[in-house]
Amino acid sequence: MKQEEFSELEYNKPAISVIIPTLHEEKLLEKTLLCFSDELQKQYGLEIIISDGGSMDATIEIAKKYTENIIIHSKEKRQTIAEGRNEGARIAKGDILLFINADTILEKPKEFIQYVYEWAYNGNKKYAALACSVHVLPGERTLSDATFHGFFNNYIRFFVNGLGLGMGRGECQIIRTDVFREVGGYNGSVSAGEDFDLFRRIAHKYKVHYAPELVVYESPRRFRRYGYARLLWNWTINALAVMVTGKSIAKEWEPIR
Numbered sequence: 492m493k494q495e496e497f498s499e500l501e502y503n504k505p506a507i508s509v510i511i512p513t514l515h516e517e518k519l520l521e522k523t524l525l526c527f528s529d530e531l532q533k534q535y536g537l538e539i540i541i542s543d544g545g546s547m548d549a550t551i552e553i554a555k556k557y558t559e560n561i562i563i564h565s566k567e568k569r570q571t572i573a574e575g576r577n578e579g580a581r582i583a584k585g586d587i588l589l590f591i592n593a594d595t596i597l598e599k600p601k602e603f604i605q606y607v608y609e610w611a612y613n614g615n616k617k618y619a620a621l622a623c624s625v626h627v628l629p630g631e632r633t634l635s636d637a638t639f640h641g642f643f644n645n646y647i648r649f650f651v652n653g654l655g656l657g658m659g660r661g662e663c664q665i666i667r668t669d670v671f672r673e674v675g676g677y678n679g680s681v682s683a684g685e686d687f688d689l690f691r692r693i694a695h696k697y698k699v700h701y702a703p704e705l706v707v708y709e710s711p712r713r714f715r716r717y718g719y720a721r722l723l724w725n726w727t728i729n730a731l732a733v734m735v736t737g738k739s740i741a742k743e744w745e746p747i748r
Contacts, residue, residue, distance in 0.1 A: 506536030507607060508585030508668070512575035514544035515748050516593035517553060519710060523593055524557040526600040535608050542579035544570040550593075572661070573677035573685035580668075580676055587611045588666050594710035595662045596628075606704055607665055619670040619697030620690060622647060622659030623705040631711055639719045648701040657694025661686030663707045670697060681738065684729035691734070712748075 509527055513520060527539055539558040543551060545565065554561050562578050564570040570578075576590050587607060597603045610621065624644050627636040651658040659665075664686060674692045677685045690699050714722060732738060 505538035505585040507587045508583035509589045510540045510579035512542045513593045515546050515548050517549040519594045526597045535604050540579040542575040574679040577676045590664045592662050598706035618700040620699045621665040622701045623663040624703050625660050625662050627711045628708040652701045657690040657699040659690045662709045684733040687730045688733045
């Protein structure tokens with residue numbers, strides 16, 4: 492299917508489901524939602540899904556301005572981000588699931604969505620999932636940010652995915668819906684490393700493609716709080732723990748707002 496052939500009559504369900512997990516994200520959520528304009532939603536068949544972990548701020552009010560697809564976690568036990576993503580995927584109708592964090596924005600929204608759409612319907616079918624290039628916003632970027640993200644993006648692209656191990660950072664992961672459901676989605680019991688775990692399981696059966704054309708910008712708030720050395724160590728030990736035991740070292744992933 493070519494994009495220019497798309498119409499509501501020819502395609503009566505969404506093509507791409509954009510799933511955004513949230514928890515107290517009133518400061519940044521709107522910037523993320525603005526990436527997915529009404530024009531893009533209509534042109535490429537997008538649906539926007541907010542999966543909220545029980546926000547007590549203005550997150551839900553902001554979300555309601557952009558979508559009716561809102562799930563709110565109401566249980567006493569705190570929801571993991573993996574559970575939040577799974578809840579969003581549970582109601583998704585698109586052929587493609589685009590998971591993006593509430594503090595992450597697309598560098599070039601139209602080109603990004605067009606790339607995903609073309610991959611979904613006209614692209615290489617051997618790729619079951621796409622990993623994105625993640626950076627800090629240019630206006631907030633320091634030398635440390637540029638150095639770390641340059642290294643880590645290349646590590647994921649050439650080493651991890653180059654060896655067929657499968658990896659894509661949780662800031663933005665793009666997966667064929669049928670594959671996501673086949674592998675059982677995210678491991679909801681994992682508090683950290685769930686993004687690595689999902690792509691690792693997908694890579695056991697299919698290919699994961701790192702797409703440098705797909706650039707997203709994330710908030711540096713966590714890096715500012717903890718520093719790169721500490722976060723890299725935490726990511727590494729949690730990823731190894733998930734690989735060996737199926738569980739993360741971290742019992743909770745602390746929200747930084």
